[in-house]
Amino acid sequence: MITFTSVSHTYRSLFRRVHAVEDFTLEIQAGEVFGLAGPNGAGKSTLISLMLGFMSPGRGAIRIDGVPPRAYVERSGIGFVSELMNVPPRWELRETLVRYALLAGIPSNEVKDRVDRAIELLGLAEHRGKRVKQLSKGNLQRLGIAQALLREERVLVFDEPTHGLDPVWSLRFRDIVSELRAGDRAVFIASHNLDELQRLCDRVAIIDHGRLERIIDLNAPPPVASRTSYRLTMANGHEHVAAVFPGATEGDEGAFELPPLELASLNAGLAALVGKGALVSALTPLESSLERAFREAVTEEQRV
Amino acid sequence: MTDATGTVAALEPTRSHSVSPARLARYALWQLRDYFVDKAVPTITLILLSVYLTLVPAIVTYGRPGPSGAPRGFVEAFSLTILISILEGALLATTGIVADDRKLGYFRFYFAKPVSVQRFYAIKFGVYLTGFLLVLAFLLGVHAIAVGPYFPPLLLPIAALVFVAVGGIGFLASAVWRYDWVTLSAVVFSSTIMWGLWEKATGWRAVLVRILPPMDRLGEVVGAASGRNALHALDLWWLTGYGVVCFLLGLVVVGRRPLAKA
Numbered sequence: 001m002i003t004f005t006s007v008s009h010t011y012r013s014l015f016r017r018v019h020a021v022e023d024f025t026l027e028i029q030a031g032e033v034f035g036l037a038g039p040n041g042a043g044k045s046t047l048i049s050l051m052l053g054f055m056s057p058g059r060g061a062i063r064i065d066g067v068p069p070r071a072y073v074e075r076s077g078i079g080f081v082s083e084l085m086n087v088p089p090r091w092e093l094r095e096t097l098v099r100y101a102l103l104a105g106i107p108s109n110e111v112k113d114r115v116d117r118a119i120e121l122l123g124l125a126e127h128r129g130k131r132v133k134q135l136s137k138g139n140l141q142r143l144g145i146a147q148a149l150l151r152e153e154r155v156l157v158f159d160e161p162t163h164g165l166d167p168v169w170s171l172r173f174r175d176i177v178s179e180l181r182a183g184d185r186a187v188f189i190a191s192h193n194l195d196e197l198q199r200l201c202d203r204v205a206i207i208d209h210g211r212l213e214r215i216i217d218l219n220a221p222p223p224v225a226s227r228t229s230y231r232l233t234m235a236n237g238h239e240h241v242a243a244v245f246p247g248a249t250e251g252d253e254g255a256f257e258l259p260p261l262e263l264a265s266l267n268a269g270l271a272a273l274v275g276k277g278a279l280v281s282a283l284t285p286l287e288s289s290l291e292r293a294f295r296e297a298v299t300e301e302q303r304v
Numbered sequence: 305m306t307d308a309t310g311t312v313a314a315l316e317p318t319r320s321h322s323v324s325p326a327r328l329a330r331y332a333l334w335q336l337r338d339y340f341v342d343k344a345v346p347t348i349t350l351i352l353l354s355v356y357l358t359l360v361p362a363i364v365t366y367g368r369p370g371p372s373g374a375p376r377g378f379v380e381a382f383s384l385t386i387l388i389s390i391l392e393g394a395l396l397a398t399t400g401i402v403a404d405d406r407k408l409g410y411f412r413f414y415f416a417k418p419v420s421v422q423r424f425y426a427i428k429f430g431v432y433l434t435g436f437l438l439v440l441a442f443l444l445g446v447h448a449i450a451v452g453p454y455f456p457p458l459l460l461p462i463a464a465l466v467f468v469a470v471g472g473i474g475f476l477a478s479a480v481w482r483y484d485w486v487t488l489s490a491v492v493f494s495s496t497i498m499w500g501l502w503e504k505a506t507g508w509r510a511v512l513v514r515i516l517p518p519m520d521r522l523g524e525v526v527g528a529a530s531g532r533n534a535l536h537a538l539d540l541w542w543l544t545g546y547g548v549v550c551f552l553l554g555l556v557v558v559g560r561r562p563l564a565k566a
């Protein structure tokens with residue numbers, strides 16, 4: 001549905017050139033929730049600007065449904081949440097949504113209904129008469145999400161969508177994205193929040209210095225042979241942990257940090273613990289598969 | 305969709321809306337409101353200041369227009385006031401008309417919607433012209449009541465064309481970069497001076513002066529609109545044509561220049 005083919009983009013000023021994106025190739029399928037992660041300055045914002053047709057790539061091609069981004073946007077529109085909430089400060093919240101609804105091509109007789117439902121969905125009812133400049137960062141972000149959901153777009157692009165949201169609304173956003181999953185819709189999320197990407201996305205691309213480092217398929221089962229560190233919390237039987245898991249270090253409140261283990265060794269150890277009458281209350285990986293991949297990708301890049 | 309505290313209901317199934325250009329016409333009403341909120345008050349303020357400096361002394365000196373006509377000195381001052389008003393109106397209307405949306409990032413949400421960038425700004429320019437004419441008509445109405453009946457029939461049509469002549473240059477400047485009002489002011493002043501100095505020159509001076517808009521004709525054109533002198537249609541069309549070409553070039557720039565820097 002969205003394809004990047006050997007896309008490169010360079011910013012030129014009088015005295016220097018910055019290669020923001022280099023030879024970037026990617027395909028995002030309809031029905032997919034796709035994530036983009038990378039350190040600051042990795043090229044995420046440039047990729048999003050290219051995807052929305054706000055600028056054209058220096059080399060390569062981007063196609064959405066087979067047409068260049070600007071042509072796609074002008075024909076169909078994209079639901080877009082920007083990291084920077086640039087809305088004229090004197091507009092009122094409801095007015096803002098009515099304006100964007102008109103621009104989105106929502107028929108006049110549906111505008112009021114759509115706007116009211118977006119306000120309701122994002123919990124903005126008590127702020128509907130406030131000016132944009134009076135909104136808190138979190139409410140502004142919710143306004144950004146609301147305007148992107150006014151119309152059922154086939155392509156949604158979220159740039160740091162939970163930036164400034166409190167935990168309640170961050171969770172709520174996850175629910176909304178789950179509801180947005182549809183067979184003919186592609187959802188693209190760029191975020192620094194790897195936990196969020198891990199929970200929401202089917203695949204995540206990691207970029208650094210404008211290059212695609214790797215793509216992680218989060219639906220694929222983890223390789224059995226992969227070694228991961230875990231945090232083990234015990235209800236009782238703490239004294240057996242060191243014997244079963246050599247190298248485990250004890251933290252506070254009955255928690256141990258286990259050294260990197262393969263799944264087979266981990267499960268054997270747990271069975272041994274339980275066999276000795278110990279009770280395990282929690283076992284969590286110290287880092288998710290995405291965090292691990294991200295760390296490896298960015299570290300590799302730095303080594304190069 | 306449900307309320308914020310309930311479980312999240314499914315968003316409505318995807319369906320396409322017909323994206324008609326008519327919606328930009330509906331959005332134009334918001335742009336007209338933006339004109340009145342952002343531009344009309346400073347425009348009226350500057351025009352009233354010009355009235356105070358040019359028209360009021362003329363009224364005191366030469367008297368008001370009456371049923372039998374207007375004193376010559378009044379017509380001269382009226383013409384000058386209208387000229388200044390159109391220049392101020394066009395300058396204020398086109399300052400930031402494109403550049404502010406880039407600079408302040410407003411383009412991000414406008415142009416993620418199914419909206420043609422060029423059509424959006426073409427309509428905005430037309431709306432701001434309409435807003436200016438409404439402001440001018442309002443002030444002329446107030447003038448007719450407060451000072452006397454003087455409303456030359458060609459005034460508003462010619463004011464519209466002169467607005468296009470000056471505003472078109474401002475639109476192009478705003479499409480190219482953020483220093484639009486400086487550029488427009490510089491073009492208006494420098495071309496007025498250069499046309500005055502080098503209209504009959506030869507060589508590179510003749511070439512240079514003909515690249516610039518014929519701003520020295522503005523006085524005569526607006527004088528005709530104010531009933532001071534006969535209209536030289538060629539001057540009017542040259543000025544307006546220059547503005548239209550600049551406006552169209554501005555639309556080309558708007559369509560080609562990247563909206564985002566990053």
